[in-house]
Amino acid sequence: MDVIKQISDGSEWFETTEEATHFSEAEVDRATMAKAAGARDAQKKKKT
Amino acid sequence: MLKFRIARSDLSSHWSTSADGWQAGGSSVLPFRNPALESFAVTDGERTLLVNRERGTVSHATAITNVSPEELRELFEEAVAWPLDHLTLLLSRHEARLEAHAGRWGTAPLYLCERDGVLYGDWDAAALYPYLDAALDPQLAAVFLARFAQPYSRRTVIEGLMWLTTGAHATWSARESLSLHYPPAEPVPRPRPLKAEADAPAIFLGILEASMRRWLDRGPIAGAHLSGGLDSALVVATGARIVDTPLRTYGLLMTREQRDAQQRRRDELIARFELRDTAVMGEDFLPFDGDGARMRTQRVVPWEEIYQEATDRLLLAAREDGVTMMFSGIGGDELCYPHATETTKAADECGVMPSFLTASAIELLRDVPASIDCAPTAAISTSALEGFGASATRNLQFGLWPVSPLATPELVRFCRRLPREWRDDRRIARTALARLGCSTVVTHPPEVDDFSPMFDRCLITARRDFMRSLFAESRLAGLGLVDRDRLLSAYDASCAQAGKEEPEARLPFFATALLELTLRSIDARRPIAPVIAA
Known part of the structure; x- marks a missing residue:
């Protein structure tokens, strides 16, 4: 297991380590769609 | 990570070791063998656990070890919670049931289909074509044509072909057909303030280096893609510092018009980090090259790498150099995307609808997303x-295990929590690269990489006759998704507009060609039904 030990994700350097809970459904939709738009931009940039 | 064919009639059989993996009756499971991976199998007599995963300590052991039911349960729980990528099969004789669990990384997707009482699984979607009909999911086909995108979903644009997405599991039994189940959504990291003393670029580099060491500590011989952009530069600069021998790198070069700036960045990286580099001219291996594996073997998968023919040359060079694991910069862009609350980008923005879609295809798009x-x-x-999904199969075809250090959960979580000022203009990545000793030639190139001249050369000149012949005998028209005459005239008009409109306006034609070729690939690989004498 030594090579897969979990490493720090830098949490200790943020003011609070309180993690966000799941978005509300509406926020998830919004986040998903914003991501999809961003992904399409990135995909087009790479592919053309 | 696995290839398998499992017949329903074998679900109650005992599994045993075979030359390449495991077998039961006429069924077989083959793990992908690579120094970055390990595999093992255990049974308690009633259940059998077959595991292929990124490496801990056990190497490849296909001998099936007898364990108690309690030990098997513990090993199964450990396998599905494995912190790196894995593919785990649990077969129950009594229930005549199979479960397939994917890890949280999604590094090498597993594709699944079911036919005539046999479940097929493979990391190469095209390997399942013999068991599929040449049919498309109408809605996803319309999405693909309009947006050149295969949404990240258990459904694929190919009817009957399923994608075991990250963290998902599949079930199949003597009584139930194939079913894929998603995991719960992961919490979404939100931006938060950094402590005053926090050195964000140093933390970024610390996480990146620690992640990469996980794969380098033992076994694999590493290579890395090097386009010279921010992402590949970060991965290569970090990797070169922690390997014992000069890092081997592989670069796809743009057309002459763009190559000078790209070469300046690559030259600096090659000299500064003492890389052993191999470059391939992209324009020498344009998409749909008749000598490339995609066309020669008729294995067109719509969501795979667009510049597959050129990329294959790089992967072949890597294999010949003895490389067994390839680092890439996939995921770098996404680290700094704005959060939903930071953007006003319209959710349904999808550009202009291709003029050659039929009314019914446009109707299908109305419900999206x-x-x-x-x-x-x-x-x-x-x-x-x-x-x-676009790149894994090509890597595995060449025996290479792909690793994307900019897409690790720990680095994603760190970057997604950064305050906006560190994500805007990718400041965190540019500053980290400067800390590694790169000049502004690398950290702040005046323009982003632009492959559009290569794309246009393919579509407008090199492959124009080929594209027209495909469109003239359009199968998508037969399926009611495109209007053949409008497709041909729109394509001709777009080619005539070369240089006057953005190359991305031609993406729908490329998407159309890919789906046309996919349908033909599936047909070409379908076995001919045996003639049974009366």
Whole structure:
């Protein structure tokens, strides 16, 4: 297991380590769609 | 990570070791063998656990070890919670049932289909074509044509072909057909303030280096893609510092018009980090090259790498150099995307609808994205997971295990929590690269990489006759998705507009060609039904 030990994700350097809970459904939709738009931009940039 | 064919009639059989993996009756499971991976199998007599995963300590052991039911349960729980990528099969004789569990990384997706009482699984979607009909999911086909995108979903644009997305599991039994189940959505990291003393670029580099060491500590011989952009530069600069021998790198070069700036960045990186580099001219191996594996073997998969023919040359060079694991910069862009609360980008923005879509195809698009069965939010950005889907099969075909250090859950979590000022203009990545000793030639190139001249050379000149012949005998027209005459005239008009309109306006034609070729590939690989004498 030594090579897969979990490493720090830098949490200790943020003011609070309180993690966000799941978005509300509406926020998830919004986040998903914003991501999809961003992904399409990135995909087009790479592919053309 | 696995290839398998499992017949329903074998679900109650005992599994045993075979030359390459495991077998039961006429069924077989083959793990992908690579120094970055390990595999093992255990049984308690009633259940059998077959595991292929990124490496801990056990190497490849296909001998099936007898364990108690309690030990098997513990090993199964450990396997599905494995912190790196894995593919785990649990077969129950009494229930005549199979479960297939994918890890949280999505590095090498597993594709699944079911036919005539046999479940097929493979990391190469085209390997399943013999068991599929040449049919498309109408809605996803319309999405693909309009947006050149295969949404990250258990559904694929190919009817009957399923994608075991990150963290998902599949079930199949003597009584139930194939069913894929998504995991719960991962929490979405939100931006938060950094402590005053926090050195964000140093933390970024610390996480990146620690992640890469996981794969370098033992076994694999590493290579890395090097386009010279920010992402590949970060991965290569970090990797070169922690390997014992000069890092081997592989670069796809743009057309002459763009190559000077790209070469300046690559030259600096090659000299500064003492890389052993191999470069391939992209324009020498344009898409749909008749000598490339895609056309020669008729294995067109719509969501795979666009510049597959050129990329294959790089992967072949890597294999010949003895490389067994390839680092890439996939996921770098996504680290710094704005959060939903930071952007006003329209959710349904999808550009101009291609003029050659039929009314029924446009009707299918009206319900998008609400009705598309997208996978839930994962620990890794969706577009990075789509990137894995585009590139993994080609790597595995050459015996290489792909690793994307900019798409690790720990780095994604760190970057997604950064305050906006560190993500805007990718400041965190540019500053980290400067800390590694790169000049502004690398950290702040005046323009982003632009492959559009290569893309246009393919579509407008090199492959024009080929594209026209495909469109003239359009199968998509037969399926009611495109209007053949409008497709041909729109294509001709777009080619005539070369230089006057953005190359991305021609993406729908490329998407159309890919789906046309996919249908033909499936047909070509379907076995001819045996003639049974009366």
